[in-house]
Amino acid sequence: MSNIGSYDERIKNFSWAIAEQELDYKPGNVINIGWYCSDRICQMGKADKLGLIWEGQGGVEKKYTYNDIRIATNTIGQFLRDLGIKPEDRVCLFMDKIPELYLGFLGILKTGAIAQPLFSAFGDESLFIRLENAQTRAVITQKKHAPKVRKIIEKMPWLEYLIIVDQDPAKPLQQREVALNLEELPKVEKFEIHPTYAESPSVLHYTSGTTGQPKGVKHVHYSLISQYLTSKWVLDLQDDDIYWCTADPGWVTGTSYGIIGAFSNGVTQCVMDSGFSAENWYRFIEKHRITMWYSAPTAIRSLMKAGDEVIKKFDLSCLRHLASVGEPLNSEAVIWSEKVFGKPFLDTYWQTETGSIMISNYPGMKIKPGSMGKPFPGITATVIDADKFEPFGETGKIGLIAIKPGWPSMMRMYWNNEETYKNKFKNGWYLPGDRSSIDNEGYFWFVGRDDDVINTGGHLVSPFEVESALLEHPAVAESAVVAKPDFVNMEVVKAFVTLKPGFVGSKDLDLDIMNFVRKKLSPLAMPQEIEFIDSLPKTRSGKIMRRILHAKEWGEEIGDTSTLEND
Numbered sequence: 134m135s136n137i138g139s140y141d142e143r144i145k146n147f148s149w150a151i152a153e154q155e156l157d158y159k160p161g162n163v164i165n166i167g168w169y170c171s172d173r174i175c176q177m178g179k180a181d182k183l184g185l186i187w188e189g190q191g192g193v194e195k196k197y198t199y200n201d202i203r204i205a206t207n208t209i210g211q212f213l214r215d216l217g218i219k220p221e222d223r224v225c226l227f228m229d230k231i232p233e234l235y236l237g238f239l240g241i242l243k244t245g246a247i248a249q250p251l252f253s254a255f256g257d258e259s260l261f262i263r264l265e266n267a268q269t270r271a272v273i274t275q276k277k278h279a280p281k282v283r284k285i286i287e288k289m290p291w292l293e294y295l296i297i298v299d300q301d302p303a304k305p306l307q308q309r310e311v312a313l314n315l316e317e318l319p320k321v322e323k324f325e326i327h328p329t330y331a332e333s334p335s336v337l338h339y340t341s342g343t344t345g346q347p348k349g350v351k352h353v354h355y356s357l358i359s360q361y362l363t364s365k366w367v368l369d370l371q372d373d374d375i376y377w378c379t380a381d382p383g384w385v386t387g388t389s390y391g392i393i394g395a396f397s398n399g400v401t402q403c404v405m406d407s408g409f410s411a412e413n414w415y416r417f418i419e420k421h422r423i424t425m426w427y428s429a430p431t432a433i434r435s436l437m438k439a440g441d442e443v444i445k446k447f448d449l450s451c452l453r454h455l456a457s458v459g460e461p462l463n464s465e466a467v468i469w470s471e472k473v474f475g476k477p478f479l480d481t482y483w484q485t486e487t488g489s490i491m492i493s494n495y496p497g498m499k500i501k502p503g504s505m506g507k508p509f510p511g512i513t514a515t516v517i518d519a520d521k522f523e524p525f526g527e528t529g530k531i532g533l534i535a536i537k538p539g540w541p542s543m544m545r546m547y548w549n550n551e552e553t554y555k556n557k558f559k560n561g562w563y564l565p566g567d568r569s570s571i572d573n574e575g576y577f578w579f580v581g582r583d584d585d586v587i588n589t590g591g592h593l594v595s596p597f598e599v600e601s602a603l604l605e606h607p608a609v610a611e612s613a614v615v616a617k618p619d620f621v622n623m624e625v626v627k628a629f630v631t632l633k634p635g636f637v638g639s640k641d642l643d644l645d646i647m648n649f650v651r652k653k654l655s656p657l658a659m660p661q662e663i664e665f666i667d668s669l670p671k672t673r674s675g676k677i678m679r680r681i682l683h684a685k686e687w688g689e690e691i692g693d694t695s696t697l698e699n700d
């Protein structure tokens with residue numbers, strides 16, 4: 134029996150008080166995610182249950198019971214407090230998927246400070262922009278990533294500590310650097326957790342928009358209510374589940390469901406910190422007897438590409454329930470998973486700003502492959518007319534997804550950017566910035582984004598950020614960045630570039646520019662293709678028309694070009 138039982142029953146008389154009661158939380162009381170994800174599970178008699186099974190490169194393994202998690206997060210919390218980290222200070226986690234990332238996240242929350250996870254593949258410029266915006270007080274990282282922080286540390290007087298979790302004791306530390314070796318620190322059995330309340334800030338995740346710099350999405354401790362219940366009802370986490378969320382906690386899925394949802398439900402979760410290959414993934418599932426698998430369309434399409442033969446080498450009968458997030462899950466992928474795993478991947482839709490799943494397919498509900506499903510109980514979602522900002526009176530029309538504000542895990546602000554935050558609301562609706570239609574049975578069908586943000590393999594890339602980085606290359610005069618179709622990643626980054634006098638397009642220059650962006654921003658933001666052109670299409674007022682370049686890439690109608698400069 135699934136946790137949700139019947140979706141239709143659950144939407145009648147739904148109240149978030151269901152989650153509050155299950156978590157023994159009363160409005161006005163203290164609520165701390167760090168405590169809920171460790172101490173509380175121990176208090177419920179699961180201290181000796183495995184909470185985290187971690188596998189790194191070469192198959193090395195580490196295992197943590199809930200009691201180990203409780204103590205390790207206490208120890209990190211005490212360490213940070215001893216350094217002088219205060220509630221609401223921003224502490225960045227800049228690490229691969231190693232245990233310290235998961236434990237550090239909860240340790241930060243226990244002190245009342247704000248956890249700011251950043252993807253470890255970010256280059257120095259991506260990092261700087263986000264640390265500057267948040268005025269981050271400390272960065273926790275690994276020695277392999279420390280050089281990227283050192284490169285910009287002189288520009289960051291607000292950053293007091295660079296904390297390294299695997300520092301070689303024989304090597305000297307530089308100014309502002311501190312070593313945090315979890316295995317050598319005295320274990321802290323009792324830690325006074327900072328009394329955070331519902332509206333106390335918890336997590337700051339950065340996400341990209343079309344224009345301007347990345348936005349810091351501020352979440353609060355009360356987000357737990359949504360993350361706990363969606364994990365229970367959508368991911369269907371049950372006591373004997375072995376759960377695998379493939380997302381990196383540098384992004385929201387990796388924290389909302391790779392940390393908070395999993396641990397607050399007291400399940401055993403597995404983390405794999407080694408590269409992707411179909412064999413490696415199937416081996417991991419078989420070895421750990423994974424029952425619940427939360428992944429992403431790009432990974433699923435990569436597995437499809439690897440073929441069905443490889444699947445036969447493994448016993449994957451342990452899989453009980455599968456779900457997906459991050460980009461459109463095409464119907465072929467759903468049908469394929471049903472064929473090869475005997476279960477469909479259930480599509481779930483949400484975003485950094487919503488903090489938890491908004492629209493989804495549920496265990497037991499009729500699945501329509503290609504549809505995102507229906508709103509989570511307690512979520513009022515619809516599709517509205519993009520001109521009038523009002524719901525359509527009929528089904529089947531394409532419009533903007535609109536959600537009634539007020540669910541527990543909704544972002545509370547964009548960090549230092551109230552204006553952009555306000556622009557996300559129209560006519561009493563929160564607008565995620567996506568387009569969809571709804572069919573006559575209430576199922577949502579994703580159409581596309583309502584902006585130029587590129588969704589490559591489930592990662593959002595801002596064309597603005599890539600264009601800005603390109604302009605810093607000595608050969609580049611102007612650039613326009615758009616999405617280009619790709620079978621596995623759905624979209625990849627493509628750059629159109631005009632060169633400065635004296636430069637000529639060549640294979641070498643191409644590679645040089647790609648590398649330049651990869652180092653500054655990240656491998657995700659690196660253009661997969663660069664096209665050198667003589668001039669970019671612009672409006673008469675000089676604005677680059679990405680729309681025209683985008684349409685060309687996708688073989689679409691170009692549409693109205695009446696404002697074009699030289700037509």
Ligand code: WTA
Pocket residue numbers: 340384385386457458459460461462480481482483484485486505565566567579581582588591592593
């Ligand atoms: C897209 C990731 C289609 C969408 C949790 C959204 C999806 C953005 C789906 C958020 C889905 C997410 N089908 N598109 N099931 N899920 N998206 O903030 O454009 O990294 O607004 O959060 O990804 O990406 P974010």
